[in-house]
Amino acid sequence: MKKWITSGMLLFMMAIQGLAQEKWSLEQCVTYAIKNNVSVKQADIQARIDRLTLEQSKLALYPTANSQHSGGYQFGRSIDPTSNQFTTNEILFANHSLNLNADLFNWFRKKNTVAANDYTYQASAARFEKARNDISLNVANGYLAALLSGEQIHVAEVQVQQSREQRDNVKKQVDAGALPELNLAEMETQLANDSSTLIGAKADFKLKLLQLQALLNLDAAVPFTIAAPPVESVPVLPLSELEPDVVYNSALQNLPQQRINELNVKAAQRNVLAAKAVLYPSLSFFGGLDTRYSNAQKLLPANFQPAAVPIGFVNVNGTNYVVNTQENIPTGFNKNTYFRQLSNNFSQNLGLALNIPIFNGGQARINWKKSKLNVTLQELQKEQDAQSLKQDIYQAHTNAVAAIEKFNASKIALASAQQAYDFARKRFEVGLLKPIDLITNQNNLFKTKINLLAAQYDYVFKMKLLEFYKGMGIQLHN
Structure with a gap:
């Protein structure tokens, strides 16, 4: 047994290590998160619970049958269960019965309860789908944030390399007496600052990966990295195809939250009918079999x-x-044996039962009124979510337009900053520019590159968010 357990643990660790050695794509991250995220699991379990509730309410439509069996020992002054006479003898007794009950008419209370539970189960299934969509969107957001952080590392590495080359060139000129030592000190300071920025970028990237692992419910101790597709290759729809009215109408049809609200309203309406049925009389059929034994009647x-x-x-x-x-x-x-008594005492009964509610503390009527208020509450929730959805979509569209404009402006700013840096470097190399001025232009170029990357990733995510609202999911490739 220990060998099997040890082998299983080794295979599990090998599988985890093999999975960790490859770079995770967005699709792999989303698939893993859907299977392992706690929120998604909770939504799945709740849907299963509601399905069992639906099954139970369907089974409640059938007649009930119950068999009771009891036995015991009585002493002192008591009634003989077979002769129905008082006795002081010690008696060993046994009772057996089978009872049947079937509703004939209850104003469709059970039927409406089944329908309400069916709508509730469908809402839970849609809620499970919503949990999957939410985690997919969160993973995509975390994935893009990690990609941006990784790109910032590359930019910082280029910056460090440039600063190191400039420091080396200045050192040679200082050693030759062509430049004062102040210039070298300034370049050393710039290199140290750029190295610190690189260290911070690497730390931020690790933090983004840890945050993504948390979304996946993946152990933080497991080595983890992601594939880095060029952001330029990520397909996005033209903004003209993502007009807010079009996206909103599509979202009403495709997003699970809207189906959840619609199903909750229908379930609440059915619960009103079921609660109202309790106010009226109900008719049921009953039948039973009964027999008993007592050792007080030993002879016949x-x-x-x-x-x-x-x-x-x-x-x-x-x-x-x-x-x-x-x-x-x-x-x-x-x-008078045991089975002979069972035969002699065997009795049957059939009948109809009419249950007329008269006064029960107002419980049935209050529950009916509560159920009607719950319909109004669900309708208001549906209206509120629709308003919020429309507001979110229009806001997302506005943000996408701003992100596109910011991205285009950042590209122009980068071209200007690159040109300024190139001119400054050429002037510095011929001794016409001070190191501090070169450092200023270099820092401006670095900030512009970072701003462009941030604007580009922000633009991509804003567009992907609109595509998500439209019901297209999250994809980073064609």
């Missing part, structure tokens, strides 16, 4: 013979005369 008469049995006397002229009656007196007995 088997043979009889006629005999005169005195029942009193009369006085005639002072003389008492006995009055007799003719009766059959048992002369032989059989044992």
Whole structure:
């Protein structure tokens, strides 16, 4: 057994290590998160619970049958369960019964309860789908944030390499006496700052990966990295195909939250009908079988013979005369066995039961009123979510437009910053520019590159968010 357990653990660790050695794509991250994220699992379990509730309400439509069996020992003054007479004997007894009950008419209470539970289950299934969509969107957001952080590392590495080359060139000129030592100190400071920025970028990338692992419910101790597709290759729809009205109408049809609200309203309406049915009389059929045993009745008469049995006397002229009656007196007995008693005591019953609610503390009527208010509550929730959805989509469209404009402006700013840096470097190399001025232009170029990357990733995510609202999911490739 220990060998099997050890082998299983080794295979599991090998599988985890093999999975960790490859770079995770967005699709792999989303698939893993859907299978392992706690929120998604909770939504799945709730859907299963609601499905079982639906199954139980369907089974409640059928008649009920129950069999009861009891046995015991009684002593002191009690009633013999077979003769129904008082006795002080110690008695060993047993009772057996089978009861059947079937609703004939209850104003469709059970039928409406089944329908309400069916809508509730469908809403839970849609809620599970929503949890999958939410985690997919969150993973995509975390994935793009990690990609941006990774790109910032590359930019910082280029910056460090440029600063190192410039520091080396200045050092040579200082050693040759062509430049003062102040210039070298300034370049050393710039290199140190750029190295610090690179260290911070690497730390931020690790943090983004840890945050993504948390979304996946993946152990933080497991080595983890992601594939880095060029952001330029990520397909996005033209903004003209993502007009807010079009996206909103599509979202009403495709997003699970809207189906959840619609199903919750239908379930609440059915619950009103089920609650109202409790206010009216109901008719049911019942039937039963019953038998019992008692060891107090151990013998049964088997043979009889006629005999005169005195029942009193009369006085005639002072003389008492006995009055007799003719009766059959048992002369032989059989044992009253367990199964014989069950047969002799066997009884049956059939009947109809009419239940008329008169006063029960107002519970049924209050529940009916509550159920009607719950319909209004669900309708308001549906309206509120629709308003919020429309607001979110219009806001997302506005943000996408701003992100596109910012991205285009950042591209122009990068071209200008690159040109300024190139001119400054050429002037610095011929001694026409101070190191501090070169450093300033270099820092401006670095910030512009970072701003462009951030604007580009922000633009991609804003567009992907609109595509998500439209029901297209999250994809980073064609």
